[in-house]
Amino acid sequence: MNRRDIYNKYDGHCAYCGKKIEYDDMTVDHIIPQSKGGKDNLENTIPSCQLCNNQKGNRSVEEFREFVANIVDVLDENKQYRLALRYKKIAVVKRSPIVFYFEQTKEK
Ligand SMILES: [Zn+2]
Incomplete structure (x- = not known):
């Protein structure tokens, strides 16, 4: 799994709020949290800004x-x-x- 592929999924935007994010500021969110059995693969990951990812949590x-x-x-x-x-x-x-x-x- 490549961070760049995740970043490019939404053309450099947070998949939740839509804010444009710099590559280095992107966090990788697991759509289904790993704590709930979500896989660590490209399909289950989505680019997220730090605020959304932090607040989405688990x-x-x-x-x-x-x-x-x-x-x-x-x-x-x-x-x-x-x-x-x-x-x-x-x-x-x-x-x-x-x-x-x-x-x-x-x-x-
Ligand atoms: Zn966001």
Whole structure:
């Protein structure tokens, strides 16, 4: 398995958030985590930025989708977040379905 092949799958983008990533900054995510029996091969690996990979951790893709979707609910409980909203330091967040980059883009 070649890191470059994984990087090229999505033309240098994080397969989850779609952010353009430098080759050296790419982390290799296992779609099915190895801790859950996922294989360490090209089919089960996907390029990921450090933030997405760190937050996905040992989650499956569906668990990660749910985690990202629920961040808004977690933020609602944070007073500094609510204060930032009230003073318009941040925009109202959208509650929309999470569609990962790899679901919008064809693998190369
Ligand atoms: Zn990402």
